[in-house]
Amino acid sequence: MSTQALLPHRPLTVAILGASGAVGCELLDLLEQRDFPIKELRLLASKRSSGTIQTWKGSQLTVQETSLESFSGVDLVFASAGGKVSCAWKEVIVSQGALLIDNSSAFRMNSEVPLVVPEVNSHAAHFHKGIIANPNCTTILLSLVLAPLHARIPIKRVVVSTYQSASGAGAMAMEELKSLSSAMLQGKPLSSKVLPYSLAFNLFLHNSDLQDNSYCEEEMKMVNEMKKILEAPELKLTATCVRVPVLRAHSEAVNIEFEQPFEVNDARNIIKNSQGVELIEDFKMNRFPMPIDVTGKDNIAVGRVRQDISHQNCLELWLCGDQIRKGAALNAIQIAEALISPQ
C-alpha cells in the first residue's frame, strides 16, 4: 500500500460532480448520515442544472456549473454525471491531486484503474493512480454473494436473470414510470420519452447498446466487471438483464455452478456471515427478499438459497439490493472511507 494512495486524515474538501441526479442526491444524504469527514462540500453539475439549491447538514448549498476552478483544493471527487463528463474532467481532477471515485463505466475496464467493492476487494483500491471506478449496480450486488462463495467453493459458471428498477436509468426514468403508470390507470396511456418504451405495467430487456455477440452493454458489464473484481478471469457468467416497473431496487435470480458438489447449508452460512448481506429467508412463511425490503437500506438481502434440482453442483439464490444506495452512492462512499488514512 502506498501512502500517497490514502486520503489525508482530516476533514476533506469534497466535490460531487452530477449533484442533481438520483445518485448525486443519495451521495449528499449518505455523506450526512455517515458523518463523512467534510470541511467543504462543492456541488457541481452542468450549466443546465446549476443554480439548484440542496440542503446539507442544515445549510443551503447551491449547485455550481463545473469549471476549471471547481476542483482547486479538492481532496476527493464523487462523479456520477455519466462517462463523457468524467472523461472531460478527469485530467483536471487528477492533475490537481484529487482522488476521483467515478460511477460511470468509462474507466472500469482500464487496467490502471481499480474497480472496487469494499467488502470484496478493498485491497485493490490502494493501487489507484488518481481514479477508482465504482462498478455497475447489478455487478456490485451480485459480487457481494459470489465473492465469499468463490473464496470457499470455487465457482465455474453463473447464470443470472435480473429484475432492474427504473432508478438505474436515472431520476427522470423513475418519474416517468410514475407518470405513465398514473396515466394508464386513468385510461389515458401515454408514450415514453425517457426510456424507449413505457415501463407502466410492462417490462423489457435492458435497452443498452447490443454488442456483436447479442449481449447488451449492461450484460457485458456484469460479465467483465465480475471477472475483474473477483480476480477470476476464467469465471463463466451469462446475464439476461431486464428492466421492470419497480422504482429503486434491483433483484437477481442467480444460478451458481461450483467446480464440485457442495452442501447447501455451508453455502448459506458463508452468505449469512458475509459483509453487506442480510439473509431474509423464512421457508415456513414463504418469505424472501422483495425490492421494498431493501429500499433505502445499506445491505443487500439474499434468500431462498437452495440446491438446484437440475444439477448437483449448482446452487440457486435470490437477491435484492437498493440500486441507488449499495448499487451506486453507498459503494462509492465506502471506497473513500476505506482510503482515509488511519492517522
Added chain:
Amino acid sequence: MSTQALLPHRPLTVAILGASGAVGCELLDLLEQRDFPIKELRLLASKRSSGTIQTWKGSQLTVQETSLESFSGVDLVFASAGGKVSCAWKEVIVSQGALLIDNSSAFRMNSEVPLVVPEVNSHAAHFHKGIIANPNCTTILLSLVLAPLHARIPIKRVVVSTYQSASGAGAMAMEELKSLSSAMLQGKPLSSKVLPYSLAFNLFLHNSDLQDNSYCEEEMKMVNEMKKILEAPELKLTATCVRVPVLRAHSEAVNIEFEQPFEVNDARNIIKNSQGVELIEDFKMNRFPMPIDVTGKDNIAVGRVRQDISHQNCLELWLCGDQIRKGAALNAIQIAEALISPQ
C-alpha cells in the same frame, strides 16, 4: 385414436365452470371470436357468483349456480374454477358423457389424464378417458419453444426465470395491482388483501406453497408438467418463478443446454417455423418481445435468441405470452378444436 375420444361433429352443448373469473371471461370471448360450434352455452359458477349477466354473441346469458342438472346433455365442459371445484364435479361430468377440459392442476400429473398443448402433443388428447388437463400457464408458453427444439436438437437441461403477471392469480389480483399502484402514486400506500404482498412497484418470488426441496408449487409444475408434455422424463429443468407488476402477460428468460453444440441460426429457424410462435427480434433496433406486445394475442413472442457466451452447448432466449389467452383459455379451446370429429 378411439372414435369415442372425439367430440361429435355438430354444434355442441358447452358449459363453462367458473364463468365469472378472468379465464372464464376470456373463454367466452374466444368461443365467440373463433366461432366455436356451439348450440347452447351454459355459464356456471358458485352460488356467490351466480346471477351475473354476461353478453355472448349479442345475447345476455345469466351465470347459474352449478348443480347436478347443470351438465345434463352437455358435450364439453371447460373448467377454470380451481382444483376443488373440478374434483367435486368431475364424476358427474364424466358419467354424463361430457368431456372435461380442466384448467386446474388437480389432474395434470394423473397418468390417465392427457396433459395437452395442441401444437406440441395433440396426439395425447385422443387417449383421454373423459378428462384432459390444460397445463400451467408458464409451462404452456415455454413448451411451445422447447418442444420443437428438443425434437431436432436434444435438450439436456433448462434454467428458466419467470416474470409473471398479476393475472395468474386471477381477476381480483389484477384489480388489486391497479388499486394499490394508484394508492401508492397518491402517496397513500395500502396493504394487499388478494396477494400476500403489494405488487405495486414491487415484485416477489411466486407465493405458491413451498415443497420440501425449497421449490414452490408453481416451479415444480413447470418441472413435472414439461417432462410429461415433452414425453422426456430425463429432462432437467429448474425454474425461479417471480410475480411482477404486469397485468396479464408472462415473460421468461430461458437458458437451454443441448446435448451437443448447435448453430444458433438453426435454433432460430426451428423456433421461427414453429406453430403458435412469433419472432420479435430486431437486433439493430434493440427490439424484442414485451408483455404489451402479446396482450390479447394468440401467439407467444420469442426474441433475442443467442449463443450463451458461458457454455458452448447453451442457447438463451426471451419469450412473452398472454397468460389468460394462450396460457389458459385459448389452449383449452384449441384442445377441444383438435378433438372435433372431422365428419
